[in-house]
Amino acid sequence: MMDKPELLATAASLEELERLMAAGADAFVIGEAKYGMRLAGEFDIGMIAEAVKLAKPKGVRIYAAMNNLMGNEILESLSGYIAALSEAGVDAIVFGDPAVLMAARVHAPGMALHWNAEMTSTNYVTANYWGRRGATRYVLARELNMEQVAETTSNTELEVQVQVHGMTNIYHSKRSLVGSYMDHQEEPDRLPNLDKERGLYVMEAERKDERYPIFEDKNGTHMMSSDDICMIENLHELLEAGVYSLKIEGIMKSVAYNETVIRAYRQAIDAYIADPAGYEFQDEWLEAIQAVQDPNRELSYGFFFKEQVY
């Protein structure tokens, strides 16, 4: 009997968290931009505690995002923040910087730790390396294919998390690149707000159909994929491969959109669990997602079925 896989969501607010719980999410990654990377919304420690209170009775888990690229200035606050997260009752801390691992060992011993360095988590030897140093989960890079995902799950004892839906980050700079461009245009005041709600995107001359969202926050400039991963048709392949956590990335999406997506994946996962051998994909799951999908953003298989060269 396999462990029941997890449907992992993000939330931009407590309200969204409640609605996505109702739609069938098993767990959430939340946090604040001071510690976490590219979050759907801001949850301060009080809101995280509130989220835990809403989630616990329903058996839903809350993971706190602390996977920023961190400078010296943040170190002093790590221990207090980790202790507060532990106090709030979060189920895991998501980290990418060894500084968080070191602080968590001291201030939250026994806390589950998810290694998530995004594009640099690319093989099972590295998964096991972080596992021996305390990580309980390995979050795979989105740039891997199905075979690489399957090979990783069969070569590690750690839980493996894979993003199955939504946009991904494709470029992250500490520089203020949109702001610098506006300065270069001598229009520094034209865009006072460069955040992810602003609707900024870039286009490349030879790819006129692709819109790459771009935004700035306190962690720098982020460029996002022009398409949304959608693996609902091939979900069973990931489950057969032993992937434990299936993430729906809800950043820069409406609550209604995320609700529809979570519902669709919930149905697919439940159908698979109920009868893995007799499982059949239902077109209506995908159609529900297609009905709410932004026509300017293609649903894609990400890198799952791609051949990359170098």
Place this chain on the structure above:
Amino acid sequence: MTIAEKKTQRFQGKRHRLDRPELLAPAGNLEKLKFAVHYGADAVYIGGQKYGLRSNADNFSFEEMKEGVEFAARYGAKVFVATNIYAHNEDIDGLEEYLRKLEEVGIAAIIAADPAIIETAQRVAPKLEVHLSTQQSTLNWQAVQFWKDEGLPRVVLARETSFQEIAEIKKHVDIEIEAFIHGAMCSSFSGRCVLSNHFTDRDSNRGGCCQSCRWKYDLFVDDMPLYSEDEDKFTMGSKDLCMIEYLPELIEVGVDSFKIEGRMKSIHYVATVVNVYRQAIDAYFADPEQFELKQEWVEEINKAANRPLNTGFFLDTPGAEDHIYEAEEKAAPYDFAGVVLEYDDQTGFAVVQQRNHFKLGQEVEFVGPKGTFFKQTVSEMTDRDGAALEAARHPLQQIRIRTLKPVHPMDMMRKKTGGK
């Protein structure tokens, strides 16, 4: 020796501060390695056939590495190998053998980012030092402490660290710190960019980067363009780093290794840049109190520069003036014309191997290690057999030229760009 023993041996009571900072240069092939070392690099870093981030560079075979190590040893210099990819599962096979082979041919250190490679090297090739690559984007002292505890003697910091942050790191952790001081820069956090994967199906973290950050983009807000037809387009492309004017600050903050970027760059570039930093470092240590930046160093650097220069994140976060919005022009006003193979004291003639077209009457410069430099006009020129020549047209052709002053093998001859 176990990893634990090795760690103890390496760290017990030993201050990890080199006597003077190491000048670390890139070498894309064996010839570049020889020039980098000859012009004053204390160490060079190269790429092998696998596991490096420059899959387009011509990269070293083990045989060439061995020759490079032997050549460098004659100057007391070391050779490092960049094994700085983020490995995928299929890269794991063969890794142990590759690392053992590096150790066997006398490589002093690998530069690695992926713990899979770091750990494997420590296990199978304990004589290889492991230096943490900038691809790990290490920005804080606690993370540096972590890697020290893991047995790494050196960390190459993220290119986003400022002077102040480096000082803070050095204050907290006794470890060698390597920092990029010159060359092209990722405008993203290193390793945190998969533009090439998305645009061209090439894996940037395994050497497939196609420099998409330097492409031009149309920027829109709510479907409205943020540029007009005649305006520069949006781009992420950065100016190149150049810290020659801040050498005393780099030394005083305690950077142990000064790293020059550019395994894909020419011999002329590498030799010229190394030559300048070598002179500047030596001048500083000869007399720190009286040290002054020489204008000729800055001029020399500019003769090799490919792009406009800046100071990266050392002083402040880069702004509009640190990016290249205009069409990129070749900034370097000089070309490599030839390399000296021999010099005959009796006749005053040098044998120069042609690297770019030059002709009679053309003004050229001769440059050698330690800042030897003079200009002259090409007045007398013959082929190897003494037949008079009007122009040196053939690549690698050996040409006899009368030189104004004595020159030495491996001195370089350069000319103004476009001067035919």
